[in-house]
Amino acid sequence: MSEQCAIKKVTEITTEEVDRIKAWINTEEYKEKNLAREALVVNPAHACQPLGAQLVAHGFESTLPFVHGSQGCASYYRSSLNRHFREPAPAVSDAMTEDGAVFGGQNNLHEGLENAYALYKPKMIAVFTSFMPEVIGDDLTSYIQNSRNEEIIPQDYPVPYANTPSFNGSHVQGYDPMLKSIVECLGGGKRVEGKNNGRLNLIPGFDTCTGNYREYKRMMKAFDIPCTMLADISETFDSPLTGTYHPFPGGTPLDETADVLNSQATIALQSYSTKATMKWMAENTDAPVETLPMPIGVKKTDEMLLKISELFDKPVPEELIAERGRVVDAMTDAHQYLHNKKFAIYGDPDWLLGMVSFLLEMGAKPYHILCSRSNKKFAKVLQALLDTSPYGADCNIWINKDLWHLRSLCATDPVDAMIGNCHGKFITRDLGIPLIRAGYPIIDRVNLHRYPTVGYQGTMNLLTWTVNTLLDQVDATCEDRNFEIMR
Numbered sequence: 001m002s003e004q005c006a007i008k009k010v011t012e013i014t015t016e017e018v019d020r021i022k023a024w025i026n027t028e029e030y031k032e033k034n035l036a037r038e039a040l041v042v043n044p045a046h047a048c049q050p051l052g053a054q055l056v057a058h059g060f061e062s063t064l065p066f067v068h069g070s071q072g073c074a075s076y077y078r079s080s081l082n083r084h085f086r087e088p089a090p091a092v093s094d095a096m097t098e099d100g101a102v103f104g105g106q107n108n109l110h111e112g113l114e115n116a117y118a119l120y121k122p123k124m125i126a127v128f129t130s131f132m133p134e135v136i137g138d139d140l141t142s143y144i145q146n147s148r149n150e151e152i153i154p155q156d157y158p159v160p161y162a163n164t165p166s167f168n169g170s171h172v173q174g175y176d177p178m179l180k181s182i183v184e185c186l187g188g189g190k191r192v193e194g195k196n197n198g199r200l201n202l203i204p205g206f207d208t209c210t211g212n213y214r215e216y217k218r219m220m221k222a223f224d225i226p227c228t229m230l231a232d233i234s235e236t237f238d239s240p241l242t243g244t245y246h247p248f249p250g251g252t253p254l255d256e257t258a259d260v261l262n263s264q265a266t267i268a269l270q271s272y273s274t275k276a277t278m279k280w281m282a283e284n285t286d287a288p289v290e291t292l293p294m295p296i297g298v299k300k301t302d303e304m305l306l307k308i309s310e311l312f313d314k315p316v317p318e319e320l321i322a323e324r325g326r327v328v329d330a331m332t333d334a335h336q337y338l339h340n341k342k343f344a345i346y347g348d349p350d351w352l353l354g355m356v357s358f359l360l361e362m363g364a365k366p367y368h369i370l371c372s373r374s375n376k377k378f379a380k381v382l383q384a385l386l387d388t389s390p391y392g393a394d395c396n397i398w399i400n401k402d403l404w405h406l407r408s409l410c411a412t413d414p415v416d417a418m419i420g421n422c423h424g425k426f427i428t429r430d431l432g433i434p435l436i437r438a439g440y441p442i443i444d445r446v447n448l449h450r451y452p453t454v455g456y457q458g459t460m461n462l463l464t465w466t467v468n469t470l471l472d473q474v475d476a477t478c479e480d481r482n483f484e485i486m487r
């Protein structure tokens with residue numbers, strides 16, 4: 001490079017200075033400063049509300065997710081889901097820009113609805129918002145009613161909608177209002193006195209593991225209980241490659257959704273992502289409406305199966321009882337490798353409760369538990385779970401902290417491994433510990449979303465991944481004299 005072209009650095013940082021800072025960010029002093037940080041979030045362990053709403057919309061038959069807001073935001077939800085599942089995540093946006101921000105987004109919404117309805121011919125369009133219409137206070141209710149009045153869409157065409165302000169909560173809070181709006185839009189007012197269609201409404205909540213949906217269905221089939229899965233993304237994001245592109249594969253049938261208020265029972269398997277939906281269900285049907293913990297680990301899977309057995313007056317099927325026995329056997333074989341091992345774990349509230357329960361069952365310590373969007377109430381629930389086991393005794397709960405905080409925590413108070421989404425890989429690389437990938441998103445490994453993590457089978461998978469990852473680490477780092485063929 002000629003002298004004229006050489007880049008003159010504004011600040012010269014010496015190698016010694018880089019090394020000094022590298023060492024400093026691993027110290028207690030830096031940790032204290034880092035934990036005191038409030039004005040900035042670095043590497044958060046969550047996405048924004050609209051992404052949760054979009055996941056719901058994908059879970060219904062022939063439904064087009066429609067982002068009322070900025071195109072860039074819509075691209076983020078699409079690409080994030082698309083990278084995790086390695087499948088298309090078709091959704092549209094009405095591409096609000098500066099004029100929309102000044103005059104309101106009604107024109108964008110109307111033009112968008114007209115085009116989306118004419119071009120893609122979906123059976124339902126599910127509208128949710130990005131930050132911009134929420135900041136200016138767009139009135140979705142009247143905008144959508146106006147679009148019917150102006151015959152942009154037919155009067156009876158289903159357009160459920162949800163306000164999903166990205167500056168509050170996370171994808172978990174965005175999931176709930178979209179799901180509530182869809183079941184309300186399709187099933188509201190359709191309760192028939194005395195009718196029982198014999199079905200179970202099963203609501204997994206924000207779950208991006210297609211294997212989990214299939215696992216729930218398999219368990220319900222073993223019970224011989226017909227099940228309406230709300231919202232079912234198993235085919236949408238895991239459909240067979242046939243050579244023909246289908247924009248809307250799978251999804252919960254709309255006619256089944258329309259009958260949810262006449263089901264024998266409703267069960268949600270996450271509480272934080274289904275609150276409003278379950279409240280609406282409870283207010284509109286006399287049938288039992290139960291919220292259970294996410295069935296990760298043996299205890300929580302037992303709870304789910306026993307509740308279903310009770311609600312439908314059917315014994316737990318022999319095949320599931322045998323599975324339970326097998327996973328208990330596998331846990332017994334593997335407990336020596338997990339006993340007293342420390343883990344840092346981060347993710348969504350319901351998932352964390354399930355994972356913590358599983359680790360405690362194994363005699364492992366969920367040592368640093370981080371939830372980047374939650375509250376003191378959740379911390380109390382988590383603490384109560386930790387208090388049930390001696391392995392939870394000295395574990396730490398970190399609410400509303402991010403992964404840069406977690407890095408400091410693990411650097412100063414080390415763990416044996418981390419469990420969480422792929423964003424934690426920067427920490428594990430720096431600190432030389434393994435990462436067991438689970439949660440959302442996982443965009444640097446293939447196929448993990450196809451393997452269940454719920455039920456006895458899912459517990460078996462989690463156990464296998466966790467223990468074998470620790471053993472890989474032993475093999476990779478032990479001295480030659482300890483390098484054994486048998487572990």
Ligand code: SF4
Binds near residue numbers: 048130
């Ligand atoms: S809604 Fe907000 S947080 Fe979400 S993608 Fe758009 S700008 Fe980002």
